[in-house]
Each structure stands twice: as structure tokens, then as C-alpha cells.
Amino acid sequence: xxxxxxxxxxxxxxxxxxxxxxxxxxxxxxxxxxxxxxxxxxxxxxxxxxxxxxxxxxxxxxxxxxxxxxxxxxxxxxxxxxxxxxxxxxxxxxxxxxxxxxxxxxxxxxxxxxxxxxxxxxxxxxxxxxxxxxxxxxxxxxxxxxxxxxxxxxxxxxxxxxxxxxxxxxxxxxxxxxxxxxxxxxxxxxxxxxxxxxxxxxxxxxxxxxxxxxxxxxxxxxxxxxxxxxxxxxxxxxxxxxxxxxxxxxxxxxxxxxxxxxxxxxxxxxxxxxxxxxxxxxxxxxxxxxxxxxxxxxxxxxxxxxxxxxxxxxxxxxxxxxxxxxxxxxxxxxxxxxxxxxxxxxxxxxxxxxxxxxxxxxxxxxxxxxxxxxxxxxxxxxxxxxxxxxxxxxxxxxxxxxxxxxxxxxxxxxxxxxxxxxxxxxxxxxxxxxxxxxxxxxxxxxxxxxxxxxxxxxxxxxxxxxxxxxxxxxxxxxxxxxxxxxxxxxxxxxxxxxxxxxxxxxxxxxxxxxxxxxxxxxxxxxxxxxxxxxxxxxxxxxxxxxxxxxxxxxxxxxxxxxxxxxxxxxxxxxxxxxxxxxxxxxxxxxxxxxxxxxxxxxxxxxxxxx
Numbered sequence: 001x002x003x004x005x006x007x008x009x010x011x012x013x014x015x016x017x018x019x020x021x022x023x024x025x026x027x028x029x030x031x032x033x034x035x036x037x038x039x040x041x042x043x044x045x046x047x048x049x050x051x052x053x054x055x056x057x058x059x060x061x062x063x064x065x066x067x068x069x070x071x072x073x074x075x076x077x078x079x080x081x082x083x084x085x086x087x088x089x090x091x092x093x094x095x096x097x098x099x100x101x102x103x104x105x106x107x108x109x110x111x112x113x114x115x116x117x118x119x120x121x122x123x124x125x126x127x128x129x130x131x132x133x134x135x136x137x138x139x140x141x142x143x144x145x146x147x148x149x150x151x152x153x154x155x156x157x158x159x160x161x162x163x164x165x166x167x168x169x170x171x172x173x174x175x176x177x178x179x180x181x182x183x184x185x186x187x188x189x190x191x192x193x194x195x196x197x198x199x200x201x202x203x204x205x206x207x208x209x210x211x212x213x214x215x216x217x218x219x220x221x222x223x224x225x226x227x228x229x230x231x232x233x234x235x236x237x238x239x240x241x242x243x244x245x246x247x248x249x250x251x252x253x254x255x256x257x258x259x260x261x262x263x264x265x266x267x268x269x270x271x272x273x274x275x276x277x278x279x280x281x282x283x284x285x286x287x288x289x290x291x292x293x294x295x296x297x298x299x300x301x302x303x304x305x306x307x308x309x310x311x312x313x314x315x316x317x318x319x320x321x322x323x324x325x326x327x328x329x330x331x332x333x334x335x336x337x338x339x340x341x342x343x344x345x346x347x348x349x350x351x352x353x354x355x356x357x358x359x360x361x362x363x364x365x366x367x368x369x370x371x372x373x374x375x376x377x378x379x380x381x382x383x384x385x386x387x388x389x390x391x392x393x394x395x396x397x398x399x400x401x402x403x404x405x406x407x408x409x410x411x412x413x414x415x416x417x418x419x420x421x422x423x424x425x426x427x428x429x430x431x432x433x434x435x436x437x438x439x440x441x442x443x444x445x446x447x448x449x450x451x452x453x454x455x456x457x458x459x460x461x462x463x464x465x466x467x468x469x470x471x472x473x474x475x476x477x478x479x480x481x482x483x484x485x486x487x488x489x490x491x492x493x494x495x496x497x498x499x500x501x502x503x504x505x506x507x508x509x510x511x512x513x514x515x516x517x518x519x520x521x522x523x524x525x526x527x528x529x530x531x532x533x534x535x536x537x538x539x540x541x542x543x544x545x546x547x548x549x550x551x552x553x554x555x556x557x558x559x560x561x562x563x564x565x566x567x568x569x570x571x572x573x574x575x576x577x578x579x580x581x582x583x584x585x586x587x588x589x590x591x592x593x594x595x596x597x598x599x600x601x602x603x604x605x606x607x608x609x610x
Contacts, residue, residue, distance in 0.1 A: 001021065001024040003028065003032055003033075006021045006024050006025055007036055009021035009024075010022070010039055010040055010043075015045045015047065015048060018040065018043060018045070018048050019045075019047065019048055019051060021036075021040075022037075022040055022048065022051050022052060022055060023051075025037060025055060026055060030060075030065065033059075034056075034061075034065060037052050037055055037056050038052075038068075038072065040055075041056070041072070041080075041081055041084035041085065041088075042075070042078045042084065043080065044080070046080070049080055049083075049084050052084065053087050053088050053091065056069075057088055061092075066089070066092070066095075066096050066099040067102075069085050069089060069099075070099055070100070070115075072084075072085035073085055073110070073111045073114045074108060074110075074111060082114070086114055086117070086118055089118045089122075090121045090122055093122050093124070094122065094124045094126065096118075096122070097126055100122075101127070104119075104130045104133070104134060109138075109139035109141065109142055112134070112139065112142045113139070113141050116131065116142060116145040116146050116149055117145055117149060120148065120149025120150075120152040120153060121149075121152070123153050123154070124153070125153060125155055127149075127153065128150070128155050128157075128158060131146045131149055131150050131153065131158075132146075132150065132158055132161050134146035135147060135150075135165045135169075136165070140173060140174055141173075143165075143169065143171075143174055144171075144173050144174045144176075145177070147162060147165065147177035147178045147180075148177045148180060150181050151180060151181030151182075151183075151184040152184075154184065154185065155185075156186070156187070158185070159182065159185055159186055162178050162182055162185070163182070163192060163194075163195070165178055166178045166179070166182075166198075167194050172201075172203050175198065175204055176207050179204070179207045179208060179210070179211040180207070180210075180211070182195075182211050182214075183210060183211040183213070183214035183215060184214070186214065188214075188216060188217045189215070189216070189217055190216075190217055191215060191216045191220055195208065195211075196208070196212075196220060196223055199227065202231075202235075205230060205232070205235045205238075206232070206235045206238045209224065209227055209238035209239045209241075210238050210241075210242065212242045212246070213238070213241055213242030213243075213245040214245070216242070216246060217246065217250070217254075218246055218257070218258065220242075221243060221246060221247075221254075221257070221258050221261070222261075224239045224240075224242050224243040224246070225239075225243065225258075225262075227242075227243075228240055228243070228265075228270060228274060229270050229273075233273075233276075233277060236273065237277050237282075237285055240277070240285065240289070241285055241288055243258065243288070244284065244287065244291055245284070247259075247291070259295050262291075262296055263295055263296050263297070264296075265292065265296040265298060266296040266297050266298045267298060268298075271292075271298050271300060271301070272300055274289065274292060275289065275292075275298075275303075275304055277289065278304040278307070278308075280308055280311055280314070283313060286308055286311075286313075289304055289305075290304075290305055290308060290317050290321050291321075293305050294320070294321035294324045294325070297325060297328070299325070299328065302322075302325070302333060305318045305321050305322060306318070306322075306333070306344050306347045309322075309343065309347045309350075310343040310346075318347075319347075319351065322347070322351050323351065323354055323355055326355075327357075330348070330351060330355075330357065330360070333348055333351075334348070334363075337363070342374060343374075345367065345370060345372065346372070346374045346377075346378045348363070349363075349364055349367050349378035349381075349382050350378045350381070352364055352382050352386070353378070353381055353382025353383075353384075353385040353386060354385070356385065356386065357386075358386050358388075361386055361388050364379050364382045364386065364388065364391075365379070365383065365388060365391045365394060367379035368380060368391065368394045368395070368398065369394075373401070373402075373403035373405065373406050376401065376403070377403070377405050377409040378409075380395060380398060380406060380410045380413045381409050381412065381413060383395060383417075384412060384413030384414070384415070384417055385416065387420050388417075389417055389420055389421040389424065392414065392417060392421065392425070392428065395410045395413050395414050395417075396414070396428050396431075398410035399411065399432070399439070399440065399443055400439075407439075407443075411443055411446055414428065414447060415446065415450045418447070418451055422451065425447060425450075425451060426451055428447065429444050429447035429448050429451060429453065429456070430444075430456065432444035432447065433448065433456055433459070433460060438467060441460060441463060441465065441468045442467060442471045444456075444460065445457060445460055445468065445471040445472045445475040446471070449475035449476070449478050449479055452479060454476070454479060454483065457472055457475055458472075458476070458484075458487050461476060461487060461491055466494075466495075466496035466498060466499055469491070469494060469496065469499045470496070470498055470499045470502045473487075473488060473491050473499060473503045473506055474502050474505070474506055476488060476506065477502075477503075477505070477506025477509055478506075484510075485507075485510065485512050485514060485515055488503050488506055489503075489515055489518040492507075492519075492521075492522045497525075497529060497530050500522070500533075501533040504519065504522065504530065504533040504534045504536075505533060505536075505537060507519060507537050507541075508533075508536060508537025508538070508539075508540040509540065510541075511541070512541075513541050513542060515541070516538060516542060519537055519538050520534075520549065522534045523535065523549070523553070528559065528560050529560070531561050531564075532560055532561055532564040535549070535550075535561070535565070535568065536564065536568070539568050539571075543572055546568060547569075547572055547576065547577070550568065550569060550580065551576065554580050554584075558592075559591070559592070562584065562587070562589070562592050562595075563591060563592055563595045566581055566584060566592070566595045566599050567595065567599065569581050569599065570599035570602060571603075573603055573604075578604045581596050581599045581600055581604070582596070584596035585597060585600070
């Protein structure tokens with residue numbers, strides 16, 4: 001295509017023809033293609049506009065062309081063209097600095113505003129003087145944009161200018177922008193009284209509170225505490241979140257003062273208006289409400305704390321808050337236990353277990369048969385923590401629960417109860433070990449390890465089911481007794497690779513260097529995953545031994561085994577390790593070469609130059 005044909009194609013009703021024409025323009029120098037690129041920058045299709053922007057940016061336009069791009073910002077009739085022009089300037093970054101600075105005083109306020117926005121998007125500190133001056137622009141939209149973009153650039157030296165502008169310019173839009181910028185730039189410190197006074201204006205109150213949450217120290221806490229009674233819910237929420245942020249970053253003395261004041265909310269008419277703000281999608285707000293409920297001890301916060309506890313983001317804080325309430329909270333919740341939903345019942349069981357309220361043991365044991373799996377799980381865990389040995393048979397029954405989480409929780413509880421009632425647990429463990437059900441025999445390995453019953457575990461290490469054998473050898477390794485080493489080393493030739501991997505891991509954790517020879521023999525295993533597990537086990541027992549082995553095998557090692565060698569050498573360090581890692585840079589396997597480069601970069605000076 002020649003230029004004339006391209007011009008015609010760019011006016012085609014077919015989008016793909018116009019895009020193809022743009023591709024042809026890449027063959028021409030910018031002086032010839034510029035006007036056509038500009039035409040495409042205003043195309044009705046965003047895809048065409050996007051490619052036109054890419055083409056112009058990639059053409060490295062000089063200052064003269066950039067001046068012409070800036071002129072496109074005056075295109076009142078074509079918003080797509082204006083946006084494309086702004087995007088070109090942003091993409092070019094500091095290369096567009098001089099033309100942008102030249103336009104900061106343009107006679108058209110709309111152009112000045114776009115220039116300010118582009119400067120902020122580029123974020124070069126070079127623009128700070130111009131943006132600072134633009135705070136005094138006669139057009140309030142330009143001045144507001146300047147305040148906002150000063151926050152985006154992030155130079156804290158402009159804070160005095162922002163504070164001065166905040167006091168002298170009364171426009172609400174402008175003050176919103178300045179408060180937002182201050183919230184980004186200012187470090188926590190005492191806040192000027194003039195800024196605090198702005199909270200008296202209802203339209204600015206929320207913005208002031210948001211700003212204080214970022215920039216204020218504890219000196220504004222009284223204002224924020226008063227803000228908890230704001231008529232508008234959004235202002236109450238902002239005041240609470242700001243107070244909570246300040247509380248979290250304050251010292252012990254300031255925290256105590258804030259806590260003492262929050263404690264006075266207990267039983268007040270203000271507290272329900274705060275608790276009604278609950279929205280578990282707002283993380284800071286939810287955490288703040290849990291804090292207020294816990295600190296004040298107001299039982300009216302219990303429903304929201306219980307609901308929040310179902311979200312793993314808040315479970316820990318919610319449970320800690322409920323524990324702070326003590327028996328008062330539990331008594332309040334127990335009054336309506338039968339009407340509680342699954343989350344409420346689960347939370348109560350967890351709370352009873354965490355607080356050690358043995359007097360509520362009957363409720364917990366009853367909850368072992370709850371219709372909801374999450375409640376049965378919480379009840380099982382609580383049973384172990386409370387030491388309810390009378391529930392051992394109920395926990396044994398839960399091993400066959402259709403929820404794996406409940407079954408695992410029952411095993412955990414039985415292990416805890418073994419300290420109190422060893423005889424009953426040995427009976428249960430032996431019963432499981434003789435069962436025809438594979439899952440039972442796996443549970444038996446865990447219980448037998450807790451009880452230290454090595455002989456029965458050794459029998460299970462020869463079980464017909466590889467999953468049981470795997471559990472058994474892991475359990476044997478956990479006992480860490482000198483008599484178990486021989487059993488484990490024999491299992492290094494188990495027919496199942498997962499079992500052999502578990503054996504290698506157990507031997508690596510044993511701390512017994514007598515198993516180094518059997519482990520080294522196991523490096524001849526046919527399964528590369530087993531080889532890697534063995535190599536890592538040897539590394540845990542003897543750095544010198546594994547380095548010698550890696551030096552010997554690295555010339556022929558491939559794939560995953562070589563990657564494991566490199567990772568271990570990275571941990572070992574030293575000149576010899578670096579030599580092997582650096583040699584792997586030229587490996588034909590891209591994964592090995594990539595690992596080599598990463599290991600050099602992470603552990604060896606100058607590795608990135610290899």
C-alpha cells in the first residue's frame with residue numbers, strides 16, 4: 001500500500017481494514033505517516049485507537065510532533081482523540097516533559113486540566129513546581145486536579161503548600177482533592193487546628209476523617225470519637241476507621257487512652273448506630289467494629305462478631321474478642337443457642353474450647369452430632385481441648401464422618417486425650433489397626449505414633465495398602481527412636497514411590513547419620529521424585545556428603561534432579577557450588593538454565609552477569 005491507499009483504507013467502514021492500514025503505516029517515516037496516525041487516534045473503534053497510540057509511541061516523536069499531539073487536546077468533538085493524545089503523552093513519560101510544561105499555562109482551562117492529569121500519571125518529580133503553581137489556578141477544576149496529582153507524584157515537600165491552599169481556598173471540590181492528597185503524602189503527626197475545624201462542615205466531614213486516618217497521630221482521637229456520633233452513616237464509618245488506624249499505629253500510652261474512651265460506649269445509645277455499620281466486605285471497618293465490641297464489652301456487638309467469625313479474615317480477631325467477653329458473652333449467646341445458625345453454633349463450640357469452659361462440656365459433646373459439618377469439627381476440637389474423655393467413643397465414631405475435616409478433627413482430639421486416658425486410646429488405636437478399612441489403619445498410625453507404640457507401627461509399615469504404609473513410615477520417623485532406623489531403611493525399597501519418598505523424608509528428619517549410606521544407595525532409584533527426596537534428605541544430614549554427591553552426579557543429572565541439585569547448591573553456597581551452578585547456565589534444558597540463573601542471582605554476587 002502507498003500512503004494514498006492507506007488514507008482511503010483508514011476511512012473504510014470495516015474495522016479490520018482500518019487496522020491493517022495502520023500496520024502498513026509502520027513502513028513509512030513519521031513525517032509521512034503522522035497525519036494518518038492522528039486520524040486513526042480518533043477512530044470510533046478503541047482497538048484502532050489503541051494500535052494508533054502504540055504506533056505513534058513506537059515512532060519516538062520529537063518535540064515538534066509532541067506539540068502537535070498536545071494540540072489534539074483541544075478536540076472538543078472527539079473524546080476518543082483527546083484520550084488517545086493524553087495516552088501517548090503518558091506512555092512517553094518524561095520524554096514529553098518540556099512540551100507539557102510549556103502548556104501548563106495554556107489559555108484553555110480544559111487543556112490545562114488534561115496537562116495536569118498527564119503530569120500526575122507520569123509521576124515525574126520534575127513536574128512538582130508546575131503542579132504546585134497550578135494549585136492557584138483560576139479554574140477550580142484545574143486547581144483540584146493539581147492537588148490530586150501532587151498526591152499521585154508523592155513528593156512530601158508540597159505538604160505545606162497543600163495545607164496553605166486548603167485554608168485559603170473554600171471550594172468544596174478543591175478541599176476534597178487536597179484532603180485526599182494529604183492522606184497520601186503526610187506522615188502521622190499532630191494536625192493543624194484549621195484542618196480539624198473543617199470537620200464542622202458536614203460536606204467535608206467524611207473527607208476530613210478519611211484524611212486523619214492516614215496523617216494524624218493520637219492528638220485527633222477526641223475529634224474522631226465525637227465523629228462516631230455523626231448523623232451520616234458514612235461519616236460515622238470514616239471516623240471509626242480513622243480512629244482504629246490511629247489506635248493501631250499509636251504507642252502504648254495513647255492506645256490505653258483511646259481504649260479507655262471506647263470502653264465508655266458500653267450500654268450507650270451510640271453503640272448500636274456503630275454496630276449497624278457492619279459490612280464484612282469492608283475489612284478495616286469490620287476489624288474496627290470487632291475492636292470496639294471487644295474493648296467496650298457491649299454484648300450488642302455479639303451478633304456482628306459471630307457473623308464476622310465465619311470469614312477467615314476475621315476469625316482470629318473475632319474469637320479473641322469473644323474470649324474477652326468471658327462468661328457474659330457465652331451466657332448471652334447460650335440463651336438463644338437453639339435459634340443460632342450454623343456459624344453461630346460453630347463459634348460457640350470454638351469459644352468454649354478456647355476458653356476451657358468445661359462446665360459447657362455437655363453442649364460440646366451434643367454438638368458432635370450436629371447436622372452441620374463445621375459445627376461437628378469445632379465440637380471435636382473443643383472436646384480435645386477440654387479433655388472430655390467420656391467422649392472418646394463419640395470421637396471414634398466421627399472417624400467415619402463423611403466430612404474429611406471432621407474426621408481429621410476427631411483424630412486431633414483423640415491424640416490430645418491420649419495424654420489423659422492412655423488405656424482407652426490404646427484400645428482405639430489397636431482396634432483401628434486391625435480394621436479392614438484402609439482409612440482406619442491410617443488413623444491408627446497417627447494414634448500409635450502419639451502413644452509411642454512402635455511395634456504395632458512397624459507391622460503397619462508392611463500393610464498391603466500403600467497409603468497406610470506411607471502413613472506408617474512417616475509416623476515411625478516422627479518417633480525418632482534409634483530402633484526405627486532399620487525399619488525405615490528397609491522401606492527404601494518399597495514398591496510404591498510415594499512410600500519411598502515418605503521414608504526418605506523421615507530419614508532426613510531423623511538426625512541419624514548412620515542412614516547416609518542406605519540413602520546414597522537409594523539415589524539409584526528409578527523414580528526421579530524419589531531421587532530428589534533422597535538427595536534432600538542427605539542434605540539435611542550432611543552438607544559435605546551431599547556436596548560430594550552433587551559434584552559427582554551433576555555432569556549427568558537432568559531435569560528435575562539437576563534442578564534439585566542447583567537448589568541445594570544455592571543453599572550451601574561457596575565457590576565450588578557457584579562453579580557447578582554457573583556451568584548449568586548453558587544447559588539445553590530451559591528449566592535447568594532458568595534455575596541456574598535464579599540461583600546465581602539469589603545467592604552469588606555478580607551472578608546476573610553470568
